[in-house]
Every structure is written in C-alpha cells, then in structure tokens.
Amino acid sequence: MAHRVLHFFADFFVYETAKSVVVKSWSVGIINRVVQLLIILYFIGWVFMHEKGHQLRDTGIESAVMTKVKGLGKFNNRVNDVADYVVPSQGGSSFSIITSMVITANQTQGRCPETDPKFKCTTDDDCMAQLGSNLGNGIITGTCLNNTSGTTGWCEIQGWCPAEDDNVTENPMKEVENFTIFIKNSIRFPMFNVTRGNFPSSLNQSYIQKCRYNPVDHPFCPVFKVGDILRNINQSLDSITDKGGEIGININWKCNLDYNVTYCNPNYFFTRLDAAFKNSVAAKGYNFRFAKYYQSEDGTECRTLHKAKAIRFEIIVSGNAGKFNTVPFLINLVTALTSVGLATVFCDIILLNFHKGADEYKAKKFEEVSGVVSESANNRLYEGSQMSIKALEKSSNDSGTFSIGRQESHSPPNQ
Numbered sequence: 001m002a003h004r005v006l007h008f009f010a011d012f013f014v015y016e017t018a019k020s021v022v023v024k025s026w027s028v029g030i031i032n033r034v035v036q037l038l039i040i041l042y043f044i045g046w047v048f049m050h051e052k053g054h055q056l057r058d059t060g061i062e063s064a065v066m067t068k069v070k071g072l073g074k075f076n077n078r079v080n081d082v083a084d085y086v087v088p089s090q091g092g093s094s095f096s097i098i099t100s101m102v103i104t105a106n107q108t109q110g111r112c113p114e115t116d117p118k119f120k121c122t123t124d125d126d127c128m129a130q131l132g133s134n135l136g137n138g139i140i141t142g143t144c145l146n147n148t149s150g151t152t153g154w155c156e157i158q159g160w161c162p163a164e165d166d167n168v169t170e171n172p173m174k175e176v177e178n179f180t181i182f183i184k185n186s187i188r189f190p191m192f193n194v195t196r197g198n199f200p201s202s203l204n205q206s207y208i209q210k211c212r213y214n215p216v217d218h219p220f221c222p223v224f225k226v227g228d229i230l231r232n233i234n235q236s237l238d239s240i241t242d243k244g245g246e247i248g249i250n251i252n253w254k255c256n257l258d259y260n261v262t263y264c265n266p267n268y269f270f271t272r273l274d275a276a277f278k279n280s281v282a283a284k285g286y287n288f289r290f291a292k293y294y295q296s297e298d299g300t301e302c303r304t305l306h307k308a309k310a311i312r313f314e315i316i317v318s319g320n321a322g323k324f325n326t327v328p329f330l331i332n333l334v335t336a337l338t339s340v341g342l343a344t345v346f347c348d349i350i351l352l353n354f355h356k357g358a359d360e361y362k363a364k365k366f367e368e369v370s371g372v373v374s375e376s377a378n379n380r381l382y383e384g385s386q387m388s389i390k391a392l393e394k395s396s397n398d399s400g401t402f403s404i405g406r407q408e409s410h411s412p413p414n415q
C-alpha cells in the first residue's frame with residue numbers, strides 16, 4: 001500500500017516541458033499546412049461575415065411613444081368620436097378603443113333586486129346563504145324580493161340601484177376597422193448618443209395624413225389602420241370585438257451604426273397579446289367599468305355606469321445598436337491567432353496514433369529525464385548544448401498528452 005502511495009506521488013510530481021520535434025514527413029507536413037490554412041481562412045471569413053461579433057452593443061434603448069387615434073363610429077344609436085371611445089385620452093403607449101358599452105343610467109344609492117342569475121331566490125334563506133358574497137352588484141341584505149307577477153325573485157342588494165344588467169346583446173362599433181392609429185416613437189441609444197424617430201423628418205404633412213402603413217409599399221408610414229393590423233395577425237373583427245382583446249404593436253430597432261445612421265429604422269410587427277388565454281375560461285376578453293357622476297335636481301348623487309368592451313393596444317419598443325470597437329475586435333483576433341495552434345494538436349494526434357512509425361515519434365516526443373544528476377549512469381553528454389544537466393534518457397510511453405490510450409501500455413491502440 002505504502003509503495004503504491006509513494007508511486008502515485010512520484011508519478012504526480014513531475015514537470016512536463018515542451019520539446020520541438022521536427023518531423024520531415026510529407027504527409028503530416030501537408031496536413032499541418034492545410035489545416036493551418038483552413039483555420040486562417042475560416043477566421044478571415046468570420047471577421048468579414050460576422051461584423052457584429054466585434055461591435056460594442058447598446059441594449060439600453062430609451063424610448064418615448066405618442067399615439068393619436070382617429071375615426072368616427074356608431075353604437076347605442078349615437079355617433080362616437082375619439083373623446084368617447086379612447087381611454088385614457090392622453091395618447092400614451094397603452095390605450096383602449098371601446099367597441100361596445102352597457103350603460104346603466106340614473107343609478108342612486110338605495111335598495112333594489114339583483115340582476116345576476118346567481119342571486120335568484122324563492123325564500124329569504126336562499127339569500128341568507130349568499131350573505132358576504134362579493135360577486136354581485138351590491139351588498140346582499142338577506143331578503144328575497146318576489147317578482148310581483150312570478151314565483152321566483154332576486155335577492156335584495158344595498159348599493160347603486162338599479163343594478164346593472166349586462167346580459168344584453170349589443171352591436172359592437174364595426175367602424176373600428178377603419179380607425180387609424182398614428183404613432184410617434186422617438187428613441188435614443190445612450191451609449192452612442194444616437195437619437196432616431198420612427199419616420200424620417202423628410203415626410204411631408206400631406207403624405208402622413210393620407211398614407212397607411214404597409215410593410216412593402218409604405219414601410220415608413222406611421223399611420224396604422226386597425227383593420228390592417230387585425231388582418232396581419234389573422235384575426236377577424238368579430239373575434240376581437242365579441243369579448244374584447246389585447247393587441248401588441250411591437251416596434252423593433254436593430255441598428256448597425258457602422259453604416260450611415262439613416263439606415264437605423266424600425267421594424268413593426270403585431271401580436272394578439274391575450275392569445276395565451278384564448279382557451280381559458282377564467283380570463284374572457286377585455287372589459288372594464290367606469291362611471292360618470294352628477295347631482296340630480298333634488299340634490300341626490302347619481303351616476304351613469306358604463307361597462308365597456310374594448311380593444312387594448314400596447315406599443316412595445318425594443319431594440320439594440322452595435323458599433324465597431326477595437327476591444328472586442330482585438331479579443332477576437334487573438335482568439336483567431338491562438339486557434340492556429342489547433343493544427344499542431346490535430347497533427348500530433350495523427351502522428352502519434354495513426355502514422356506509421358508512431359512509436360518512434362512517441363519515443364522522440366516524450367522523453368523522460370531523471371532529475372538526479374548522475375554522471376556515471378549516463379555516457380551521453382550534451383556537449384556545447386545549452387542543456388547543462390546530464391540526463392538519464394529513456395523512451396517513454398506514459399506521458400503522451402496527445403496520444404490516445406496512453407494509460408493502456410499493455411495494449412497499445414496503434415496498429
């Protein structure tokens with residue numbers, strides 16, 4: 001056991017140093033040069049093809065978005081303009097276009113029957129069971145109000161009365177497909193201090209008023225028709241006005257600032273953001289409520305409740321910019337030059353394992369020199385050479401760094 005441990009340490013504490021063996025072999029020589037040449041060619045190609053590889057990249061895009069919707073539409077028998085159907089009205093990067101509304105007028109604080117079928121009742125006990133429920137339009141009082149003519153009624157609530165009944169079919173505002181959204185997006189890449197707008201300042205007023213964005217014919221037009229967006233994402237108007245939905249307008253900036261900055265322009269693409277929930281029972285479309293308050297003539301507080309179904313638009317800006325920089329370039333260059341050394345590794349594998357006379361090369365390449373300076377043990381003296389120690393030289397198989405199967409000295413792999 002002790003012997004083995006000793007042996008292990010003797011094997012472990014060795015020092016390997018490189019020694020140049022010049023092999024005058026045509027085949028290996030040619031392979032070596034060809035592999036070196038291929039590596040150099042590969043890197044020359046790589047340098048030219050992947051110019052982005054040695055660019056400094058700025059992903060911290062700063063962005064500001066302004067939007068403006070235009071169009072007139074009809075629902076609830078009245079003509080609606082932007083002030084009626086766009087919320088919020090500030091024109092930010094996220095806004096909704098209301099396509100239909102359930103309006104409950106003249107609500108005042110009081111007691112009245114529920115409208116939700118969940119709160120149908122025949123006796124007060126049915127309503128007592130619902131006490132504390134927060135699913136209805138008000139606080140359940142625990143009384144069952146009988147319909148004067150029928151046998152079943154609804155639980156009584158305390159709250160805004162009359163309660164909203166949203167079980168009505170209404171026609172959504174079809175004209176929304178002809179509405180237009182004007183988007184002004186300005187961005188900055190802080191690392192390079194480059195500022196860009198989503199349309200060139202050379203576009204004149206009359207063009208911007210008339211144009212509609214089209215990736216082929218009008219790629220710089222900042223005006224988007226809702227119908228075109230829906231067609232682009234393969235959605236019908238009905239599918240989105242039915243329950244409401246969410247649409248993403250993505251503005252993607254990918255700028256190579258090695259070229260003229262006028263080539264730094266955005267790409268647009270569209271997504272239905274709520275597509276992930278299209279089969280979900282819990283999240284149905286997009287709707288929200290808002291109320292308008294007023295005082296009646298006798299001084300009681302009243303409100304008009306609106307339940308709106310809407311298409312919500314989110315404008316999502318992303319992007320990055322790259323510019324040539326010497327630091328990544330030099331790092332890549334050094335990597336390339338170092339890789340030329342791979343040819344040696346490759347040739348060593350061939351030479352030491354598959355070439356005829358591999359054993360001889362192996363013996364020449366891996367030479368074991370005893371650290372003990374013993375003059376008598378060795379007759380060979382390296383006279384005039386810089387090697388001053390008199391070495392005990394013997395051929396060795398055990399240190400073949402590049403030699404496959406160097407551990408199995410009993411069954412050498414080379415044929």
Ligand SMILES: *[C@@H]1O[C@H](CO)[C@@H](O)[C@H](O)[C@H]1NC(C)=O
Pocket residue numbers: 105106296
């Ligand atoms: C709301 O109340 C006003 C007066 O109080 C009345 O003229 C009007 O018809 C009411 N509207 C509805 C929808 O009940």
Ligand SMILES: *[C@@H]1O[C@H](CO)[C@@H](O)[C@H](O)[C@H]1NC(C)=O
Pocket residue numbers: 122123124144145146150151
């Ligand atoms: C509602 O009417 C039915 C039959 O007309 C009656 O049996 C029931 O007790 C009434 N409920 C209340 C709370 O008055």
Ligand SMILES: *[C@@H]1O[C@H](CO)[C@@H](O)[C@H](O)[C@H]1NC(C)=O
Pocket residue numbers: 147148149150
């Ligand atoms: C009472 O019930 C009848 C039919 O059951 C219904 O048509 C009517 O709208 C109900 N009235 C109220 C105030 O709920």
Ligand SMILES: *[C@@H]1O[C@H](CO)[C@@H](O)[C@H](O)[C@H]1NC(C)=O
Pocket residue numbers: 117167
């Ligand atoms: C909505 O009302 C219709 C009749 O107008 C009725 O058949 C239906 O069950 C109601 N749906 C809900 C969820 O109350």
Ligand SMILES: *[C@@H]1O[C@H](CO)[C@@H](O)[C@H](O)[C@H]1NC(C)=O
Pocket residue numbers: 174175176177178
């Ligand atoms: C949208 O505009 C086109 C022509 O500009 C018109 O034919 C179409 O009827 C409009 N759509 C709606 C829903 O009004």
Ligand SMILES: *[C@@H]1O[C@H](CO)[C@@H](O)[C@H](O)[C@H]1NC(C)=O
Pocket residue numbers: 193
């Ligand atoms: C950024 O560029 C503008 C001109 O394009 C210049 O006025 C401004 O000083 C620059 N800012 C910085 C921090 O270099």
Ligand SMILES: *[C@@H]1O[C@H](CO)[C@@H](O)[C@H](O)[C@H]1NC(C)=O
Pocket residue numbers: 203204206207
């Ligand atoms: C606006 O630009 C368009 C082309 O972009 C051009 O055809 C049109 O004549 C210009 N109008 C004016 C008033 O400059």
Ligand SMILES: *[C@@H]1O[C@H](CO)[C@@H](O)[C@H](O)[C@H]1NC(C)=O
Pocket residue numbers: 234
């Ligand atoms: C659009 O959707 C319909 C069904 O919703 C489908 O049949 C059609 O293949 C889709 N077209 C594209 C281009 O995705």
Ligand SMILES: *[C@@H]1O[C@H](CO)[C@@H](O)[C@H](O)[C@H]1NC(C)=O
Pocket residue numbers: 260261262
């Ligand atoms: C970029 O191109 C525009 C027109 O294409 C030209 O006016 C401008 O001088 C160019 N800028 C640079 C830095 O080359």
Ligand SMILES: *[C@@H]1O[C@H](CO)[C@@H](O)[C@H](O)[C@H]1NC(C)=O
Pocket residue numbers: 359395396397398409412
């Ligand atoms: C090296 O391997 C050869 C067979 O390939 C064997 O004859 C020779 O003895 C080995 N040398 C040492 C030092 O193990």
